[in-house]
Amino acid sequence: MHQHRIIIVEDDGVTRLMLQLELQQAGYLTIGVPDPQTALDFLRQTHFDLLITDLDLPSMNGLQFISAARGLVPQIAVIILTATASLTTAVAALNQQVQRYLLKPMATDAVLQHVNTLFAQPARIAEARQPYQTQHSVPSHDAIIQVGPLRIDLSRYRVTVACNGEQIALSHGEFELLHYLATHRGRVVSAQAIAHDVLHYPCSTQEARDLSKSRIHTLRRKFAGHACTANLITNVRGAGYRLLDDDEIEYCCSY
Structure with a gap:
């Protein structure tokens, strides 16, 4: 059975560690990094299924980082977790097909529920920018x-x-x-x-x-x-x- 890999990008060490521990205890392979450049280095080397990121990041705008991450792993699901929500960034996130736009502070178990929901529907995690190619299986x-x-x-x-x-x-x-x-x-x-x-x-x-x-x-x-x-x-x-x-x-x- 595939064990999902999650990368967390959060410059606040306490928040990052709490999220990482919560997700690891739930059985996910999870790493946490403090900045987008480190995250991009990991994404070049290892496949991840989900990216959890803040928008206020050192050295790079959060939305630019998501675009760069998708350039390396086009099918990666994305959850934004931010304390600076705005209509402008929400629209931009939706246009980038971000799966969740969540507001801090949020309990780690609540974040876990969102993660579980995404992975419980694997067909909906991947982006659907291109038409689906017909398979031979017959849907129920x-x-x-x-x-x-x-x-x-x-x-x-x-x-x-x-x-x-x-x-x-x-x-x-x-x-x-x-x-x-x-x-x-x-x-x-x-x-x-x-x-x-x-x-x-x-x-x-x-x-x-x-x-x-x-x-x-x-x-x-x-x-x-x-x-x-x-x-x-x-x-x-x-x-x-x-x-x-x-x-x-x-x-x-x-x-």
Whole structure:
């Protein structure tokens, strides 16, 4: 069984050691380093599955460091743990497909829960910037969510349009947002719920609106090229967003 490797980049020695001990006790192979240059040296030599990093780092901006780390290990998952959260860095982190954006102070056992959640869903740790290549295995019925013309394959991390079989290529963040909307289809999902449950970003009401609006807009652009999916996500003024339920979209397309 694969033992996941985690690298922690944190210049505060106490925080770094506490995180390292918590993750090691949970069975993860974990090292902690105080600066990004040391981390990059490790990444050149050894494969890591997860990077946990602060944004305020010596010698390099945290977002620049994440980009450099992904240049060495493109599929590495990333958790940001910062005391200086802002809407600007949150948007930038989301654009870099960061899996978690967490606010300090956070108990080490809470960080461990986020790590466990990521590794419990291995198909969703890898970035999905490129379309998934078809495999020969057949997904189980429970791994498929059908919403009108959309077929969401959770085991293959793939979304296709039922009426023509065409695949819609989604990033990790876009897939997670669609999955969340699909599991709540027909119901209104607030911007705060999206920010908390999907983007994992602690923020004000206005920040939640701005972040969610940006993510929804990006997802809608992916749907816009298909007549039967273009209007699947609706705005509910002052409340949030809805993914239409099957009985509302049957007329859009004969799938």
